[in-house]
Amino acid sequence: MKTFDLMRLCLDNLSRRKGRTILTVIGVVVGTCFIVLMISLGVAMDISQQQMLESMGDLSTIRVYNYSNTDAVPKLNDEMIAKIKAIPHVTVSSPVYQPQNLQAMLVGGKKDRYQMYLGGWGITAMYPEALDAMGLTLQSGEFLTAEEKNAKTIKVMFGQNAAYQFSDSRSKRNNYRDPYPDQYGNILDPFLDVYKDKIQLKTQKNGDNDKQLVYDLEITGVFVEDWAKADFTGYGVFMDISTAKRLESEYMKAAGIKQTETEKNKGYTQAYVKVDSIDKVTEVEQQIKDLGYETSSMESWRESMQESAKTVQIILGTIGAVALLVAAINIINTMTMAIYERTKEIGVMKVLGCELGQIRKMFLIEAGVIGFIGGFLGVGFSYFTSWLINAFGPMLMGSSEGGMLGSVMGGLGQGGTISVIPPWLAILGLTFATLVGVLSGIMPANRAMRISALEAIRQQ
């Protein structure tokens, strides 16, 4: 028998018993709906967790720290940074250096009227080639490139609001401008325009005999503030690591500050490492830990959150699976009834030369079709219900986060969507329902195959 004929026969049989077919299909629809919706809640939870973590920090970065002074831990120097860079999946590896010995300020305006003190944390220096890969965005200008040595002009970049740190040394009141609206609702510009006004870096004179070093600043660009990725994008001043080191040593020479050999060769205390995919963070982080350094990343956080999300997903999925199990029993029942009803017909078909495998296939296909139709409608209905939940769910839950759903979601669905059905979930639902149908059909199908033709045609 041709597959096409078999299919048509199956569909004929199903439509002949419309009422029962529809009821069975409804069972599958409900089961599929349950499973898909339950998983969709878990998916939405996952997504909102991901978003939350992303807002807290870049998930694919690892911070490396070395505050130890023992020889047991190797120095975190440029060589070591290069070694970390060579670890598979590492895309960026750069020291994070803050020249804490440098005492200086930025000045501009007539007679250095506007001033910004650079404390130990004001300047952050890294390899300039790291900037692009860190995923930082520019508000204006362009990224810094490597600094030419010994130039009296130094290139820097400003955080979005760094220029607001200039204060007016003449004014007693209102000597600061704020990056947020004042009482009239206006946001005022900083005192200086970083591109047009001349800004200089002047080192501090500790004694009268100290020589003051003066450098012209060239601001190549301004970052968009993004605390999750790098804190210097807010109020910081960024420069090339070699520039920072040069300024620091020139200043120390001028100020007569001596450094011991061990202090000079101490190495960096911090490094920034970025990995090409979130999944590889744990692996790379462990390798860096093995070198002896302390590390931190969002990964450990993420893992524990994911763990709890998975538990919730499994619980929800199990509820759905039970619903689908009921649907499966329903299908088995329907197909078994169909066999009793069609015993004579099956007998006649056998006597007329229908092969046994075909009879088996016929029942399997019928059960599979019930599963498929149920799954298809179930997925469609799930999309609709998902939309309803997202549209009206938050209203029902209320702002107090009350209700069971609210407590299950733990507030993570807040603001975002409660239920998300990605394409893979729709396909999964459909496949699963069809599979359940076919599997439920196996027992009845084998039974139909074994019916004795003679007894069947004798039946009235």
Place this chain on the structure above:
Amino acid sequence: MPPIIRVENLKKIYRIGNEKVKALNGINLEIERGEFVCIVGASGSGKSTLLNQLAGLEKPSKGNVYIGKSNISQMTEKQLALFRQKYLGFIFQSYNLLPALTAAENVALPLMFKGINKKTRLAAAKVQLEKIGLGERLGHKPTEMSGGQQQRVGIARAFVAKPKVIFADEPTGNLDSKTTDQVLQMMMQLAREENITFVMVTHERDLAAYADRIITIKDGQVLSDVKTQNHPTAQREQDNTIHTEEKKEQ
């Protein structure tokens, strides 16, 4: 020519509790190609049982049934299904048409099992139905037809795939005498035309007058085996068609 059906010492014993019923008790038979055979006998003599063994619908307790060169008593269910599909046709007492299908679709059923495409098999069904005078009823469902018409559809279904042998268990058992006559003649004529071997169980002895050969069963054994004057070997010198023509006019 070798016989198309050969039965060797066939026995069928049914066990009901501790009691044994010897439905068939050592039957030996040979049926020639193209014979129209009637099996007669009292109720409970074992006619249906014999036919079922011949058609491979039931396994004998002892003995063998050969159709052509194949020993169907040794075949598996699977092989039997395929064998029936290729070589055998059936006509049932209670017609056994599939109620959801039209007359044409019912007739085309054996061809569908053979994997013949829809257009071809429905065309063949139409030809077959026209032959037995049901050309007008192609699209009718079984419930919309009389018993006689349904049995004619059943006959068309048995013949459509041009089997080697057709088995029929009391095909006229549910019909009135006039329709019985029609149906019997129709089956005979078609069997002759296509040179199909026809084995039929029947109750009433006078119906057996149509047959080439009458086998009488009693208590599971062959009581008598008579070749009638209709038998091809008995009238080799006569014109077969003229003879059947005469019969119809009686």
